[in-house]
Amino acid sequence: MIGSSPSRNYLVALLGARMNYAVPRILYERGQLSHFYTDFYAGQGWPSRLQSLPSSVKGNTVQRLLERVPEGIPPDKITAFNQLGLIYGWRLRQARNPDDFISAFLWSGQKFCELIIKQGLGDANAVYTFNSAGLEILKMARQQGCLAVMEQTIAPKAIEHHLLQQEQSDFPDWEPPRALTLAEQRYIEREQAEWQNADQIICGSEFVQQGIDSLTGLGHKCAVIPYGVDPNPHRMAKHQPKIPHSPLRILTVGTVGLRKGSPHILNAAQQLKAKATFRLVGNLQAVPPSIQTQLAEHLELVGPVRRSEIYQHYHWADVFLLPSLCEGSATVVYEALSYGLPVICTSNTGSIVRDNLEGIIIPSSSTDAIIAAIESLITNPDQIALFAINAYQRSKLFDLQAYGVNLIKALQSFTTAIG
DSSP states (O other): OSSOOOOEEEEEEEEEEETTHHHHHHHTTTTTTEEEEEEOOTSHHHHHHHGSSHHHHHHHHHHHHHHOOTTOOOGGEEEEHHHHHHHHHHHHOOSSHHOOOOHHHHHHHHHHHHHHHHHTTOOEEEEEEESSSOOOHHHHHHTTEEEEEEEOOOOOHHHHHHHHHHHHHHOTTTTTOOOOOOHHHHHHHHHOOOOHHHHEESSSSSHHHHHHOOOOOOOHGEEOOOOOOOTTOOOOOSSOOOOOOOSSSEEEEEEOOOTTHHHHHHHHHHTTTEEEEEEEEOTTTTHHHHHHHHHHSSSEEEEOGGGTTTHHHHHHHHHHEEEEEOOSSOHHHHHHHHHHHOOEEEGGGGGOOOOOTTTTEHHHOOOOHHHHHHHHHOOOHHHHHHHHHHHHHGGGGBBBBHHHHHHHHHHHHHHHHHH
């Protein structure tokens, strides 16, 4: 335990496997996890029996589900609503536009909370939830005199909508310009209600905190805790960086779309054909077929990749590129640094990258900035080598252990303050 502040036992509610279940694992290791609720758990019951299926039968979707096992947390501390998880996953796979995705998030978040409320808080005297999937739990916690903590994993939806409007105008073939839909308005209202009902809000970056404060003036509730990533045996020390390839290999990992700055990656790939090879790893589901065809002409499209196999793409790359308009604190950037990759990213990624030390910080929504950054690295391979060494060293300051220490300190500091 860190410090001597009052002990809290947390009920953690998490849809998905965010950061490989980092928060419930950290709390369990410190004896502060009352119970962990999630939407799918492959460690017991009928999902565990799928492990015996031949690889040829499992397919990527089943294999990704079978990786949903929180290492180090005993099964008796875990409750999974597997049916909810399957329906939620099906709805996401059927989504064809942003509204479909938002509707799936809203539906699953509310259903998830309802199922947990039926179980009650047990011996928990605190809850830890995540944006859009915790409102009803936060309300219940406050009614019962428990500490209500939530994590805002991305900048607010209202901020995202504002940033996307210009992109929609510039790239209508990707996503036509539009006003806020009813689903988006409901999502925004749910987010803001969660902030109001939370005692403390954990943010991965100042970009997120500033967004919350600009909308509601609730920045004083926020604690900024940079993320961290698990040690991985596939990562290599980069004290002796490899010689960059020619053409330079540029990797982007994440869902393909306007928010990730994907149109600018396509434009850069078209203009740097002979100088750089671009690879996109991530879901293409929300991208119109005509755009997918254009992407395939100029970039390597890999599609979604299982967590256990993503290392192959980091090893392939010379440079990592993430020109996002809006993130929380993108964990793929932490991963890229830990593989010793120089990073080109925007300040809106909420990253720990420092300009001209581990990479190059560029403005968002700028194809020219991407091209200039890549060309500067192509013409200066020594800079790539220096960035690579710095990237690897920087990543060691932001591993999962450091994240756990900082998270617990923030939670205990807040607990002490409120008594």
